[in-house]
Amino acid sequence: MLQINSSDSHTISLLVANKPGVLLRIALVFSRRGFNIESLVVSPTQDGRFSRMTISANGNPSALEQIVKQCSKLIDVVQALEHSDAEAVECELGLIKVNIEKERRQELLVILDHFKAETIDITQDSVIFRMTGTGLQFDTLMAMLSEFKVAEVVRTGKIVMARGRELT
């Protein structure tokens, strides 16, 4: 049974045959129904014949049910499912660059430590660090960073995995 969460924010996980044009076809399904894709992660699976796509998008739930079905219907899509927060774990990786003077660096490092973010580059007047976590954790961190000069943020987009022995 297709379970669609009732909010407007959705994450769909697709297992697709590793063939040319799959991404184009999936993108067309979303754009036709006016869904804005927030993030899209495409990556290899443990089986070279298939790829994993994780798509986060905004739109109303009834249209999403249709989108999931229309993705499933594509010949190269093996499985398309939406995962709710309760049954899946989510994670996202981001690189964040903050322009910062020496004097305030310590203050920043304390915050990063709290979020278990790792600094991976420090110069006289900048810091790059790596953050992993849920969307919510990212939002909280960004709120804390609002008093610093955030120069840029590059996020991978959300990936999810079904809990327990259930497959994604």
Place this chain on the structure above:
Amino acid sequence: MSKKSINGAEALIKCLENKGVEYIFGYPGGAAIPIFDALVDSKIKLILTRHEQGATHMADGYARATGKVGVVLVTSGPGATNTVTGIFTAQMDSVPMLVLTGQTITPALGKDAFQEADVFGITAPLVKHSYLVKNPNDIPRVVEESFYIASTGRPGPVLIDLPKDITSAVCTAALTNSEMDLPGYSLPKDPTDAELDAFAAVFKGSKKPLLLIGHGAVISRAAKEVKQLAELLCAPVTTTILAKGIFPEDHELSLGFLGMHGTAYANMAVSECDLIFSIGSRWDDRITPAKIERFCPTAKKLHIDIDPAEINKILVPDASIVGDAKAILKRLIPRLKPLKTQDWIDTVVRNKKRYPLKYKIHGGLHAQHVLSEMNELTNGNAIVTTDVGQHQMWAAQFFNFNLPDRWLTSGGAGTMGFGFPSAIGAQFGCPNDVVVAVVGDGGFQMTECELSTAAIHKLPIKILIIDNKYLGMVRQWQELFYDDRLSGVDLVGNPDFVKLGEAYGIKGFRIKRPADVKRILKRALDYNEGPCIIHAEVVKEGNVFPMIPAGGAASDMVIEAPKRKMEKPQGST
């Protein structure tokens, strides 16, 4: 023992032969020459059309009339883009079709090479599936998969883009028994007994059931089961315009087709039923209101469809099953009991008598008169194709069929230009049948270049042109909803269609007076040496009724020409 090596194009054609392809409808060009070359030594008959759009509609008509996959072959660039309308038409009506497009050589892809178009990209939203072949050894597998995909489940068009270097290169792959690699494609599982029991339980207590039969039931060849079901339940049957004939239209329980220009009594039954059971119809906007809550508000809704994406798309039914109509009905029927519908049948039959489809036989020549006479003379046996417009709706109203597969019309796409070439395809597929193409003066001119194709092959198609000297359907809307401010609908300057036919060596007949209708149609039907044109010059300003304004519900139906001005409709077209 070394076998002569073959190239990709020869492998392709051999594979098509193995699939039983009899005809390819096509038009050549540089990038497709290797494939045309391979056809020289093939038993497959190449039908050279006069435009690629015509080729697609011919393949479509062939497929609809025979149930086999229709095959199209064109060149790259403009040749391929000319097939877009035909691919869309086939996709909207779930018609199995294979479109082979030549393509520039693979090293030139993406470099704006001569006649390079991104055909894979352009057609992606319009096909069931598509391929861009980059290795000649993939050809046998791709053909195997394409036929399987095009013709199973919910059928549809499949496109194979074939770069010229690939069709020219040696193919060493085995041509038979190629293994398909389709991990993402499966047909629906059979429903469980429990699902069927639960579905059957919904019928209980219904006093006013209505069966709504769609094209899915035609594709599934479920005519016998539909009749059994209707007679068992004592339930009246209405069909979508595409499914005309799936249930005998002369049956007491038949209400003809429903929807925008459907019969008054079918639409009344939709308003009044307490249960509606769609078998392979997708609740399309020609038969349901824009505000879906207004559709049969108090009726239980049941839906079976082979395409899971159709379930809950337009409305959420009380019960649904995904699967093949025929297979499901076979298992559902034994679970059902006759319903107490006598009062309902009385009402429905009374409505049939009270609100019949009518037309005038005086005050000029009326299209309905011509079509109705043609119906009598062909007696439901001819294959009738139509174009799109008023004549299409009148043909749907005044032709009656007792068999499916007799009636070919562009439903979902509403493609003008479809009627005549689809008749050519149907006649190739069914050489012993009488084929009538009912076309408007507007739509016929979109694909009339195929007169050559029909003439060369001496196909005895009756091309019945309903000439009202207008883009009549649009004119009707402008008259009814836009204060008769006609804009872009006057077809002044139409050719003399009989003379046009003569230029191609085609026999012509002309009907101008009501008194001549029967006699001239008879003569045309007796003429079988080749195609003939029947030019019916009908009154210019006839309108199609009944009519449910676009977006409206069955209860908004206008049975006869209204005296008052009508509100602009809410739906799009």
